[in-house]
Amino acid sequence: MKQDSRLSATLHVLLHMADRGAPMTSEELAVCLGTNPVVIRRTMAGLRETGLVRSEKGHGGGWTLARALDAITLGDVHRALGEPALIALGHRSESPQCLVEQAVNAALGEAFAEAEALLAGHFDRVRLSDLAADFSRRFDERRQVHAKHDKAL
């Protein structure tokens, strides 16, 4: 199953934008992700419509966050991406004649809905500011390791 990494990529990009504080071009963001600028524009287009980011053309232009990090949840981003499916498994047919398949769909559908609700709920509770805080923690941790290393020399 080919996995959809748009949410992951978008979160990555949004955090870099917040970290920068100034507009970032699609080109710069594409380098962050190791991808193509057009992929960035395509992905960000949905976020702009939802009011999560803004774009500016011309010199000094690029992408900026339209809201504070603590005003954007993972759920907001997921919805802005068009709510791609969370569960990798599916039914063979949505409204089957066969009673056996109906029973299978009912059992699986219930399980899928449960997991999807859990995940969606989690997404709605986590804010980009939470990720940014975790990033800062990792950053400080690395700095301490480096300081220790420098001292040892």
Add this chain to the structure above:
Amino acid sequence: MKQDSRLSATLHVLLHMADRGAPMTSEELAVCLGTNPVVIRRTMAGLRETGLVRSEKGHGGGWTLARALDAITLGDVHRALGEPALIALGHRSESPQCLVEQAVNAALGEAFAEAEALLAGHFDRVRLSDLAADFSRRFDERRQVHAKHDKAL
């Protein structure tokens, strides 16, 4: 995102096999699913190795359940299929250098693991006999509707 319907298809097939009570050929099972016999053989090969089904060649041959319906969970079937991914979303890179991406992976990974555990747990608690019971309920329901209809004529 293209969804994986092998679990759904396999459950469907296993219930039909149980319902029949005699060996069913790949051809017959393929008709149930509206697919190709080779797809059936390919899918069932894994289940045979795990001891969920048996296959017999030649006249009167075909596929049979190797265990009772209440001795097979959805989890057993999922594992026999090679444990395909349950979550449709993924990371861009598994062990990124970038601290931002590490923070993203950590946050998403936790959410994914939670949902996956919930789904896997659900699968381990549901048996094929539960689905068969639901099928029987649907079957009786339909019979009653038909009886009522016949009476009305």
Add this chain to the structure above:
DNA sequence: TTTCATGTAACTTTTAATGTTACATGATTG
């Protein structure tokens, strides 16, 4: 007016599931 950046259409590539064809192997039946 040149340069930089987004906006977007159209296309190719990639990947995994799914479907198909062809043929070998083994079991049953007459």
Add this chain to the structure above:
DNA sequence: CAATCATGTAACATTAAAAGTTACATGAAA
């Protein structure tokens, strides 16, 4: 034993969605 039936499997083709690419239009700033 030979014909038939069924699985076993390799080697393809097809499909669908993400991802990547190319080309060019649009608009803003220097």
